[in-house]
Amino acid sequence: MSFNFKGTQSEGELMPSTEANAFDIVVIKLDNGYNIGVDFYASRLRLIAKRKGKIAFPKAKIKQAETLPKVSVVYTGGTIGSRVDYKTGGVSTLQSPEELFYTVPELAGIARIEPQQLFNISSEDMTSAEWQKIAESVASKLNHGSRGVVITHGTDTMHFTAAALSFMLEGLNAPVVITGSQRSPDRGSSDAFMNLICSAHAAARSDVAEVSICMHSSSSDDRCALMRGTKTRKMHTSRRDAFKPINDSPIALIAQSGAIEYTGNSYRRVVREERRKIVPRAKFERRVALVKPYPGASPEIMEFYIGKGYRGMIIEGTGLGHTPVSTRDKEDSWLPAIKRAVSSGMVVGMTSQTLHGRVHPSVYKNLRLLSNAGVIYCEDMLPETAYVKLGWLLGNHTRDKAAEMLPKNLVGEIKGRSEYNDFGV
Amino acid sequence: MSFNFKGTQSEGELMPSTEANAFDIVVIKLDNGYNIGVDFYASRLRLIAKRKGKIAFPKAKIKQAETLPKVSVVYTGGTIGSRVDYKTGGVSTLQSPEELFYTVPELAGIARIEPQQLFNISSEDMTSAEWQKIAESVASKLNHGSRGVVITHGTDTMHFTAAALSFMLEGLNAPVVITGSQRSPDRGSSDAFMNLICSAHAAARSDVAEVSICMHSSSSDDRCALMRGTKTRKMHTSRRDAFKPINDSPIALIAQSGAIEYTGNSYRRVVREERRKIVPRAKFERRVALVKPYPGASPEIMEFYIGKGYRGMIIEGTGLGHTPVSTRDKEDSWLPAIKRAVSSGMVVGMTSQTLHGRVHPSVYKNLRLLSNAGVIYCEDMLPETAYVKLGWLLGNHTRDKAAEMLPKNLVGEIKGRSEYNDFGV
Numbered sequence: 001m002s003f004n005f006k007g008t009q010s011e012g013e014l015m016p017s018t019e020a021n022a023f024d025i026v027v028i029k030l031d032n033g034y035n036i037g038v039d040f041y042a043s044r045l046r047l048i049a050k051r052k053g054k055i056a057f058p059k060a061k062i063k064q065a066e067t068l069p070k071v072s073v074v075y076t077g078g079t080i081g082s083r084v085d086y087k088t089g090g091v092s093t094l095q096s097p098e099e100l101f102y103t104v105p106e107l108a109g110i111a112r113i114e115p116q117q118l119f120n121i122s123s124e125d126m127t128s129a130e131w132q133k134i135a136e137s138v139a140s141k142l143n144h145g146s147r148g149v150v151i152t153h154g155t156d157t158m159h160f161t162a163a164a165l166s167f168m169l170e171g172l173n174a175p176v177v178i179t180g181s182q183r184s185p186d187r188g189s190s191d192a193f194m195n196l197i198c199s200a201h202a203a204a205r206s207d208v209a210e211v212s213i214c215m216h217s218s219s220s221d222d223r224c225a226l227m228r229g230t231k232t233r234k235m236h237t238s239r240r241d242a243f244k245p246i247n248d249s250p251i252a253l254i255a256q257s258g259a260i261e262y263t264g265n266s267y268r269r270v271v272r273e274e275r276r277k278i279v280p281r282a283k284f285e286r287r288v289a290l291v292k293p294y295p296g297a298s299p300e301i302m303e304f305y306i307g308k309g310y311r312g313m314i315i316e317g318t319g320l321g322h323t324p325v326s327t328r329d330k331e332d333s334w335l336p337a338i339k340r341a342v343s344s345g346m347v348v349g350m351t352s353q354t355l356h357g358r359v360h361p362s363v364y365k366n367l368r369l370l371s372n373a374g375v376i377y378c379e380d381m382l383p384e385t386a387y388v389k390l391g392w393l394l395g396n397h398t399r400d401k402a403a404e405m406l407p408k409n410l411v412g413e414i415k416g417r418s419e420y421n422d423f424g425v
Numbered sequence: 426m427s428f429n430f431k432g433t434q435s436e437g438e439l440m441p442s443t444e445a446n447a448f449d450i451v452v453i454k455l456d457n458g459y460n461i462g463v464d465f466y467a468s469r470l471r472l473i474a475k476r477k478g479k480i481a482f483p484k485a486k487i488k489q490a491e492t493l494p495k496v497s498v499v500y501t502g503g504t505i506g507s508r509v510d511y512k513t514g515g516v517s518t519l520q521s522p523e524e525l526f527y528t529v530p531e532l533a534g535i536a537r538i539e540p541q542q543l544f545n546i547s548s549e550d551m552t553s554a555e556w557q558k559i560a561e562s563v564a565s566k567l568n569h570g571s572r573g574v575v576i577t578h579g580t581d582t583m584h585f586t587a588a589a590l591s592f593m594l595e596g597l598n599a600p601v602v603i604t605g606s607q608r609s610p611d612r613g614s615s616d617a618f619m620n621l622i623c624s625a626h627a628a629a630r631s632d633v634a635e636v637s638i639c640m641h642s643s644s645s646d647d648r649c650a651l652m653r654g655t656k657t658r659k660m661h662t663s664r665r666d667a668f669k670p671i672n673d674s675p676i677a678l679i680a681q682s683g684a685i686e687y688t689g690n691s692y693r694r695v696v697r698e699e700r701r702k703i704v705p706r707a708k709f710e711r712r713v714a715l716v717k718p719y720p721g722a723s724p725e726i727m728e729f730y731i732g733k734g735y736r737g738m739i740i741e742g743t744g745l746g747h748t749p750v751s752t753r754d755k756e757d758s759w760l761p762a763i764k765r766a767v768s769s770g771m772v773v774g775m776t777s778q779t780l781h782g783r784v785h786p787s788v789y790k791n792l793r794l795l796s797n798a799g800v801i802y803c804e805d806m807l808p809e810t811a812y813v814k815l816g817w818l819l820g821n822h823t824r825d826k827a828a829e830m831l832p833k834n835l836v837g838e839i840k841g842r843s844e845y846n847d848f849g850v
Binding site for chain 2: 174237288308
């Protein structure tokens with residue numbers, strides 16, 4: 001395929017179109033392995049030769065310098081761990097290190113990459129069963145000499161998985177970096193390559209001994225943000241910089257060159273001399289619900305969960321942590337149902353649907369009514385993180401211990417003090 | 426009470442403390458009617474004289490210039506429409522125009538204010554019954570010569586009420602401005618005064634014929650933002666600039682001086698010659714639910730609502746509009762329940778828990794499965810607005826008409842095209 005790009009005529013190979021890029025953009029793979037997107041009309045495309053048969057990936061094993069740190073890459077699904085199948089036009093997962101280097105050749109200069117396909121599940125279909133498998137896989141990699149681990153993951157529920165691993169990987173002493181892409185790797189505007197490169201830098205060279213999310217920090221391809229797994233949330237359906245820290249700032253900004261700029265936000269550091277074996281604490285109580293009240297929301301929903309024997313519930317309340325309480329129509333009040341839930345032994349935690357800020361159990365009378373009924377106010381914790389934390393606590397501790405630990409900071413999910421700049425995009 | 430403020434010794438009257446300001450700050454009312462907060466330790470407080478008996482508000486009727494436009498102020502509750510009762514220390518609602526002017530004397534220079542106490546309900550306890558009463562009251566004010574209406578409201582669910590009034594006040598041809606305060610008027614840092622002044626300017630002089638929210642645009646006391654009622658959301662538990670437009674920008678920025686700066690965002694304008702009577706269309710179907718799936722969320726929650734005879738449901742899905750669909754454990758898939766819901770006649774709409782961005786029914790296979798099952802993708806509409814819209818549609822139209830209108834823009838709740846800057850705080 002010959003085409004006009006920025007005024008000069010170039011050659012490359014036409015990639016199959018997918019729905020995600022089926023506009024006026026055609027994707028062409030250059031000889032150096034990169035894909036670029038060119039405008040169908042402006043680029044004056046011209047066919048040079050038709051390819052016959054199947055494309056073979058380079059068979060030669062790419063040399064990986066023994067002096068570089070070993071970094072495991074665990075694929076779990078999502079668009080980032082995929083490539084276009086040249087024959088079918090569909091997207092299939094990478095199977096070998098050679099394919100990975102073919103897609104992102106820079107990785108060979110950053111670390112000795114050890115890729116593994118764990119499974120191939122869209123992030124909207126992830127459950128705690130997958131979180132447990134990922135936790136076990138990461139622990140095994142770290143226990144067998146990896147300096148850090150990169151996990152590729154679909155973006156929809158990436159922040160749930162990041163929170164789950166934060167709690168499950170107790171005693172973590174290495175960087176565990178989750179990344180993904182908002183646009184598939186066969187699109188010219190894909191964020192997959194830069195996200196993977198920056199994540200490899202974080203796993204190979206940073207001293208952040210936490211589970212973090214590494215994604216574009218802005219919509220341009222300048223730097224990725226390394227963000228705490230328990231305080232990050234997908235805040236846009238499609239932008240490349242969709243992931244934002246909430247009630248927190250990024251831990252670091254990472255450039256493709258490998259420059260890591262720490263922001264001054266505190267984090268747990270890798271302790272070099274400490275090389276303990278990690279045994280994940282990965283049990284999870286599935287009978288936990290996340291419930292969001294709103295004007296007119298029937299408290300019957302609480303009765304439903306009580307009837308099903310649920311052991312925990314996180315309420316994503318309004319404002320400082322409200323549910324309907326003193327409505328004139330008594331049937332609208334959530335207070336009786338909440339009292340019954342607590343009496344049944346359910347642990348009931350409160351967060352806010354404003355996402356930003358901190359719930360408070362006593363500013364207003366209605367808050368005190370809820371607090372006195374036994375609702376546990378979860379400080380500045382995200383509703384999603386509180387849901388994951390409560391399921392994890394009830395899976396691994398007694399009911400009373402879980403209730404005691406829910407509003408206490410364990411791995412950075414609760415900040416003692418809110419910073420002014422934490423309310424920024 | 427004598428105190429040191431910014432280096433000079435001043436006098437004022439000690440205000441009763443409330444929980445909201447029970448830190449190191451003491452609130453003092455100055456002779457000009459303003460409250461200021463002073464540091465208990467730094468201000469070297471000194472008692473001059475004890476007040477005896479009850480404080481009387483000035484009895485003299487404040488002159489309101491007949492040349493100014495008439496603006497109705499409808500109190501519904503929340504901290505803004507309140508004052509501290511000097512005798513009990515509690516907060517009580519304002520009862521007369523004199524009290525209002527005592528609190529915010531600037532109002533007399535902006536408009537002929539006609540205040541009315543509609544009810545006194547905390548915003549977390551608001552339901553569609555209150556929305557209907559507010560809509561009827563607003564229509565009545567406008568039909569009886571008011572140039573615009575200001576509604577004071579608690580902040581927790583202000584954006585739900587704003588969305589409801591946007592749909593209920595069909596054919597609106599005047600500014601309807603909802604405001605409130607994040608900090609109670611007896612606190613030195615209260616946003617009540619500036620929010621009320623800017624809202625009065627918007628109601629008296631702007632040409633925005635929409636239901637809007639007028640609150641602090643930043644955490645400093647510079648300007649308020651006038652934001653579309655259907656595209657605004659409370660995004661912080663406690664900051665004064667908690668309200669943010671989502672997938673939209675403010676319509677205007679308003680200074681206390683009355684300077685109105687339109688941002689270039691499009692809006693419906695007041696048509697001067699048109700003076701039609703407004704008849705609110707205020708019915709609301711209460712059997713509508715807002716449901717948010719997450720990893721591990723049981724689809725049984727849908728069966729619960731089907732069993733209760735619900736007629737509508739808005740799903741606050743992940744990413745581009747997902748629920749769990751193709752999980753290995755079939756019991757986790759929401760698809761069969763969604764199919765049953767649609768078969769039962771329920772209107773099922775999809776929005777995103779990322780809040781920012783736009784859902785899409787076809788980028789991924791799982792999205793197509795949901796879309797083919799009859800789920801209606803609601804573009805860039807907020808989940809809260811979609812919930813209110815669906816309840817309103819089902820209350821006033823047939824099931825099929827409601828399904829048809831849900832994804833179509835009626836009053837600015839859906840934007841045809843997303844702007845780059847819509848993803849900002």
